[in-house]
Amino acid sequence: MTDTTCELTVLMPCLNEARTLGSCVRAARDFIQGSGIRGEVLVADNGSTDGSVEIAEAAGARVVRVPQRGYGAALQAGIASARGRFVIMGDADDSYDFSRLGGFVEQLRGGAHVVMGNRFQGGIAQGAMPFLHRYLGNPVLSFIGRLFFRTHIGDFHCGLRGFSRESVQQLGLITTGMEFASELIAKAALAGLRIEEVPTALRRDGRGRPPHLRTWRDGWRHLRFLLLFCPRWLFLYPGIALLVAGLSGLLLGLAGPQVGPIPLGIHTLLYLGGATILGVQFILFAVLTKWIAVLAGLVAEPPWMTRWGSSFTIENGLLLGLSVFLAGLVWSLWLTFDWGRSGFGPLDPLETMRSAIPAVTLMATGMQATIGSFFAGALHFCWRSARVE
Structure with missing residues (x-):
């Protein structure tokens, strides 16, 4: 496919997600095929050693290898390699339902530059989000983000989000860690891009191991970025x-x-x-x-x-x-x-x-x-x- 024929890229950053990656890729492919969208599933692999690359390719995804470690580094490389006019990114830990991306596509087709998922509106399953994240970290950081950047986003750090690839590439994103999530929204708001939200359900992480996210370290990196950027x-x-x-x-x-x-x-x-x-x-x-x-x-x-x-x-x-x-x-x-x-x-x-x-x-x-x-x-x-x- 070329940029002119591919409408949507579903992008998943990956680091040793063998247990859940296959089902996420298949769900995204089913959505693309069932919706009649010309699209692709792209996995930005960040150095997996558990066979994730082979699993992704067997499930029908295209894989781009990203040697530089970091959530933001993987996503930046994935965005640069995406063929779709629109990109929907989401974690490959089975916490998001990639078969239900219609709301994102509808908003993007309607002219939104960035579409954020809102887990607080879509529902959070029991045990899907740690207590500190649900009642302290996300509400506080989202409030600071709304205050600093004058945006209405209710869930500043939802991992499922869509955007116009061309618009986001013009923002000059530079962070390579977890604070990439904050940088994207902050720069989009400062640039005057149209940002919308859709309710998004959050399920329990299916990997059966601790997540890559570290509560205090990554929370501080998000807060530090918001303060320095404003x-x-x-x-x-x-x-x-x-x-x-x-x-x-x-x-x-x-x-x-x-x-x-x-x-x-x-x-x-x-x-x-x-x-x-x-x-x-x-x-x-x-x-x-x-x-x-x-x-x-x-x-x-x-x-x-x-x-x-x-x-x-x-x-x-x-x-x-x-x-x-x-x-x-x-x-x-x-x-x-x-x-x-x-x-x-x-x-x-x-x-x-x-x-x-x-x-x-x-x-x-x-x-x-x-x-x-x-x-x-x-x-x-x-x-x-x-x-x-």
């Missing part, structure tokens, strides 16, 4: 909160040690200064992380970056940073001069620190902006050099 929640929003709280408190503290019922002594001001410095650092990291992702081609340039890009220059960053730093330096020099006029005698810390803390905070944040501007310029220079080469 810097506004990891850096920007916490940074804004710290900056607003710190600056507001410092400004109020300049008025005196008591603002209404709120005491603002020098110890409180010290912590507020620290919050301000951390807030600026977080915001800088958010901008730089997004900038790195744009330069690397991982995400499209956001509208705000396109609109204000001409203002984000090294020179403007240096001017802003040095101006803030100089303001703090001049303030500090004035405090020193004022101390000198009194003969450099003993200082009243309650009064001196009320001005010294904001002054030092300005110097620290100004230097942060200056260094951040230089670092952004270095990134841009390296990116341009790599493009020339």
